[in-house]
C-alpha cells in the first residue's frame with residue numbers, strides 16, 4: 186500500500202510490459218463446439234511447436250472465440266463420461282470402506298487431490314458421524330490427529346481436548362510418543378487448525394512435535410519424508426487449493442500404493458477445470474478489451490491474468506464460474522483506481538473523485554477531470570451489472586451493499602492520500618485496518634457474499650452495512666494486507682513510500698531490524714489464521730460458503746505476495762502458467 190510518500194504524482198507505468206501483461210506466450214487450449222480435438226490459441230507470436238494452433242495477437246486471439254459458448258458443453262467433452270464413471274467408483278469406495286481411520290484417510294486423499302467438491306454430501310455425512318461418536322480410547326495419536334484435522338478443516342468444532350489423554354499430569358506430551366513418528370506427524374499437521382483462545386494444548390503440541398519430527402526426518406522413508414517436508418514448509422491448510430491439488434496429484438502419482446481410480450479422476454478433472462478457467466479468462470479479456478480503460482489511462486495496470494489468478498484462489502470450486510468472472514472484473518477496476526490514487530491523481534482530483542463516489546450518481550461525474558470520468562463510469566456500470574445479475578438470479582436488491590463497499594474502499598484511499606499529503610504517520614492499527622479496505626478485501630467479500638448467494642439472510646446481510654465488518658472478513662483482509670506489504674515493501678520503498686506495516690511494526694514494537702519486523706508480521710498472520718479457524722467452526726456471523734472464501738483469500742495472498750524461492754513454483758508467472766495453461770500429464 187504505502188501511505189506516505191516523499192514525492193508527488195509520479196506516473197509509474199505498471200502496465201503492459203510488467204509481469205502478467207497480455208504478452209504472455211502461453212496457449213489457450215480450446216475445443217470449439219462440435220470439434221473433435223482441441224486447438225491452442227497462442228497469446229503471442231512465439232508459439233510452441235507440435236500442437237494444432239492458431240497464432241495471432243493476444244487480444245485478437247481471445248476475442249475471435251468469444252462468440253463461442255463460454256464453457257465447453259458437456260456433450261462434446263469426451264472425458265465427461267469417464268469422469269462420471271470414476272466419480273461413482275470413488276463414491277462406492279468411500280461407502281465400502283468401514284474402518285473410521287481408513288475412511289478419514291480416504292477423505293483426506295480425495296480432498297488433497299482436489300476432487301472433494303464432487304463428493305461433498307458423502308464426505309459431510311461421514312464426518313458428521315465421526316463428529317458425533319465418542320472418541321475411542323484405544324485410538325492412537327496418529328488416528329486422533331487425523332480425526333481432529335479432518336473435522337476441523339471441514340468446519341466441525343471438535344475439541345482439542347481429545348489430545349489430553351496423550352499428556353501426563355504436568356500437561357506435557359508423553360515422551361514415549363517420540364517413537365511414534367506417524368503420530369507425531371499427525372500432531373504437527375493438527376496444530377495449524379488451532380483456534381484463538383483456550384488451545385494451549387496445541388501450543389504445547391507444537392513445542393513437542395516440531396523439534397522431534399525434524400530430528401527424525403532423515404530416517405523416514407523418502408515418500409513420507411517429502412510429504413512431511415512439505416507440511417513443515419507450509420501446512421496444506423494454508424495452501425491455495427488448485428495449486429496444491431496440482432502439486433499433490435504429481436506427488437501422489439509417484440507413490441507406489443496410489444489408488445489408480447482417484448489418480449485418474451483427479452488428473453482428468455484438473456485438466457477439465459483448467460479448460461473451464463481458460464474459457465472464463467476469454468470472457469474476462471473480451472470484457473476488459475471492450476471496456477478500453479487502459480487504452481485511455483496509460484498509467485493504469487493492465488493485468489487481467491493476475492486478476493483472474495486471484496479469483497481462482499478465492500473460488501476454487503468449479504461451480505463458481507460466473508462468480509470468478511464478476512470478481513475478476515471488480516479487481517481489474519480496483520487496480521486502476523488504486524493506480525489513480527497511488528501514482529497519478531493530484532490531491533484536488535482525488536477529493537473530487539471521492540466526493541463523486543460518495544454521491545454515487547452519474548450527474549456527479551460531470552465535475553470530474555476527463556481521465557477520471559471513464560473510470561467512474563466503468564465502476565458505476567460494472568456495479569449495476571452485478572446488481573442486475575444478483576436481482577435476476579436471487580431477487581435481491583444489493584446496490585446499497587455493493588455501493589457501500591466501494592465507497593468504503595475509496596474513502597480508505599483518500600485517508601492514505603491525506604496521510605501522505607499531511608505528512609503525519611498513522612499508528613499501526615489505523616494503518617492496517619484502513620489497509621484492509623484499500624486492498625479490496627471487504628469489497629471482494631461483500632460482492633462474493635451476494636454473488637455466491639448461499640446462506641444469505643436479511644440479518645447477516647445487514648452486518649455488511651456497519652463497521653466493524655464480520656470477523657472472518659477482517660481477519661482474512663488483514664492477512665491480505667500484511668502479505669501485500671511483505672511482498673511489495675521493497676518496490677514501495679524504492680518508489681518513495683515512507684511507511685508500510687513493516688516500518689510501523691518496527692516502530693511500535695521497538696524492533697531493531699526489518700527482519701524482526703517481518704517475523705512479527707508473520708506471527709500476527711498466524712494469529713489471524715487462528716481467528717479464521719475459529720470462524721470456520723463456529724459460523725456465528727456468516728454462512729459457511731463465504732467463510733471458506735475468506736480463508737481462500739488468505740491463502741491466495743501468500744501465493745501472490747510471497748516471492749521467495751519455493752521448492753515447487755518460484756513466482757506468480759509460474760503459478761499462472763501451471764494453473765491456467767499447462768495441462769497435467771500423468
Ligand SMILES: CC(C)=CCC/C(C)=C/COP(=O)(O)OP(=O)(O)O
Nearest residue numbers: 186187495523623624625626629669
Ligand atoms: C482479492 C483481492 C481484493 C485482490 C486485490 C489485491 C490487491 C491488494 C490489489 C492492490 O495491489 P497493490 O499491491 O498495488 O495494493 P496497494 O497499493 O494497496 O499496496
